[in-house]
Structure formats: C-alpha cells, structure tokens
Amino acid sequence: MKKLLYHFDTDAIPSVFDSVVAYDGGADHVTQLAGITPENCYSLVEGAIYTRAPKHKKNTALFVGGSDLAAGQELFAAVQKIFFQKFRVSVMLDSNGCNTTAAAGVALITNSTDVKGKTAVVLAGTGPVGQRAAAMLAMNGANVRLTSRKLDRSQQSCELMKQQFDVDLEPMVASDDDTIAAALDSAHIVFGAGKTGIQLLRADHWQNHPTLEVLADVNTAPPLGFEGIDMMDKNEDRFGKRIFGGIGVGALKLKLHRACIGRLFESNDLVLDAKEVYQTAESLL
C-alpha cells in the first residue's frame, strides 16, 4: 500500500524543501495543499481518516508547514480536533522547520554539555525556530532568556511557549551593545535564531566572554549569526567554547526531518510536535 503524505501549508505557496524531504523520508506520494486554515481543513482531514481500513491507516499521514508558526499551531490543533476514536492518522508540525531545526540544535548542545540549571540565551528568538529552541532548552532544565529587538515581541513569544508547553522563559531585548551584554551576562549557552543573513553577535561579544561555554547558530547565509564562526562548525573549539554553525546543525536537522517523516508511517496515532521531535533528535545522536 502506498505511503501518502498530505502536506497542509498555511502559506499561499507550499514549501519545496518540505516536499523533497518528505520523499527522502519515505513517503511514496506527497500532496501539497496551500492556504490551509482551521476553517477549510475539515473535509481534507475527513478524506485522510475515512479512506483506509484501521490496519492500513498508518500509510496515510499529515504534515503541517508554512512560514507562520502561530497559524501552523492553530491548524495543527484544529486537525487533531477532527480525529476521534480510531479515525485518526499521524500528524507532524514543522512550520518553517521550527521543530526539526530547533531540536537538532538543542540536541547537539545538550549532547555537548549538561544544560540543567544553566543560563541559555536564544538570540532573535521570536521566529519559529527560536521559539521552539527556547522551549526545548527550558524542557531540558535550562533557565532561558529569549531576546528580540523589541520587548513586546519577546514577551509575546514567551507567552506563546508558556501556553503551548508550560515553560517559563525570560523575555529580554538585545538590540545594541548594552542590551546584548545584559542578555549574555553570566550566560553559558547561546542559540542564534536570527533571520537568514543577519549578524547577531560580533566576535568581541562572545570570544572572550567569561561564562559562555557553547554557542549554536542556525543561520546558513552570510553574514552568519556570530562573527568568527564557520557554518560548518560542529562541536568546534573556538576560544575555549564549543561552536555549532548552520550546516553543522543543518546536517542533523535534515536527518531528523527525514526520520520524523518515516516515523509518521509507523502507526496511525503519532503526534509529532516539539517534545516528540526533540526525543527523536536525541535518539539520532
């Protein structure tokens, strides 16, 4: 029986990246649908849950993507509300690669140091990847600061992650030398989650920092998030700190994304969000 993946994208144009990875992850056929919302998804979900016998339902799965994490979360929740009893299929949320990218970066960090009780800073953490990275670091016992150029944006992201995962994050501003210094004060871990091609830290912000131990940056387009690192860095020692760059993280992200797609077809009742994707990342290391 063919493994069918229905990709519900909240954007007007569905993601090519997610389509390629879906095939590489084991789907036999991927159907990408654009502009999907909680209001228009009902008949699509019905089509997925009513069409195959119980023992064959694991061969149908749903993937929620798109650039807007808040819209993705709403759609992800709406899809699951339509499921009942055994009328369900496995479903995964990964808007803008939020869960797979964050999980890969955080798993690499936790694999190189015990984050429990340490202070972690997610710089420019208001995007899909940063929000999830902050939540995952907090789930691992770190005290997490989430920064933005604007305090109200970081507050909003912290509240969203509190609602979703019951994690307490500290909203902070990081927009100039003084606020960056305050955000990094006594910190041990930095996760750079800024928009592609945006430098978040100059070399002098981190290279001689007295407490920083591990830095991970997921940006893969120059200029990189942290001046003085290489995007290929994977647990590279620089200035006494462990460094992970965008491709260093990205290799695991891709492997993880494929593994999660493969898992969707193992049973008809998997729900893959931050926690489950993070656990899968750990299992790959």
Ligand SMILES: NC(=O)c1ccc[n+]([C@@H]2O[C@H](COP(=O)([O-])OP(=O)(O)OC[C@H]3O[C@@H](n4cnc5c(N)ncnc54)[C@H](OP(=O)(O)O)[C@@H]3O)[C@@H](O)[C@H]2O)c1
């Ligand atoms: N390595 C991989 O495998 C992989 C996979 C997927 C994504 N990525 C990368 O992950 C990163 C995060 O992705 P995303 O979708 O979460 O990011 P995003 O939403 O595009 O941006 C994240 C945040 O960057 C901040 N920002 C935007 N313009 C800025 C500027 N001029 N100066 C300083 N900060 C600025 C914004 O925060 P505020 O407005 O709140 O300040 C924004 O919320 C991107 O670099 C993306 O390329 C990597």
